[in-house]
Amino acid sequence: MKKFDFHTHTCCSKHWIWGVDGLSTPREIVETAISRGLDGVAVSDHNTTRGGLLAAKIARKIDKNFLVIPSIEVKSKSGDVLAIGVLEELTIKSRSLTAAEAVEQMREKGAVIIAPHPYGREGLGSLVEKLRFDALEGFNAHILSRYNRKAKELAKRLKLPMVASSDAHIAEEVANGITGLDINELxxxxxxDAIRREKTKIIQEKHTKSMGRIYSKKIGLLFHVTKRPPCDEI
Structure with missing residues (x-):
């Protein structure tokens, strides 16, 4: 069984207050994922595939047996939509699409469509039941346990496969949520295909405990105390 973290952010994720929402470079995300025994990682920055495409180039140089899946977390008008496997350079204006439009546009690009943290901040909640998702995030390391339980219950009711994700915004969080995939080819x-065919298994749930430190670093960005990560370095 191959191990993946399907939801990570790099400094290519932008934020209207902090400037960057992820505090680690694509290289740091890749190196940490490899060091923690993962077989692959989806780099899913907010509204852009830039970080994922850079991470894929880096991974090919570091370890050809490690798979980076360029992805994107679209911030729609109603909440977040996670699209796994968007292989083109893509930038979307935040809140410019409805959730339904985001789902359909990402599906047209061949992506697997996942509902991330449905009951957490920026989640779609009950709207998940009205849209056509391929899977649901049954565990998100940033979300309270009771909301993850509700997400699992929703996935079971809708008969959707579940994934676990770290939602890492700094490299040390990578692999806090791990999904096992029953695949022979990396x-x-x-x-x-494995996600669509329900060949997934949640194999690690470790809640993130570094949120205070993350926000102190983000506040440091505002006052130029924290150094902005060099996001375009290969």
Missing amino acids: SIDAVK
């Missing part, structure tokens, strides 16, 4: 197509 490729993006194999990963997407």
Whole structure:
């Protein structure tokens, strides 16, 4: 069984207050994921595939047996939509799409569509039941346990496969949520097919405990105390 973290952010994720929402470079995310025994990671920055595409280039240089899946977390008008496997350079204006439009546009690009943290901040809540998702995030390391339980119950009711994710915004959080995939070939197509065919298993749930430190660093960005990560370095 191959191990993946399907929801991570790099400093290519932008934020209207902090400037960057992720505090680690694509290289740091890749190196940490490899060091923690993962077989692959989806880099899913907010509204852009830039971080994922950079991470994929870096991974090919570091370890050809490690798979980076360029992805994107679209911030729609109603909440977040996670699209796994978007292989083109893409930037979307925040809140410019409805959730339904985000789902359909990402599906047209061949992505697997996941509902992340449905009961957490920026989650879609009951709207998940009205849209066509391929899977649901049954565990998100940033979300309270009771909301993750509700997410699992929703996935079971809708008969959707579940994934676990770290939602890492700094490299040390990578692998806090791990999904096992029953695949023989380590490729993006194999990963997407396994999710769609419900060949997933949640194998690690470790809640993130570093949120205070993350926000202190983000506040430091405002006052130029924290150094902005060099996001475009290969």
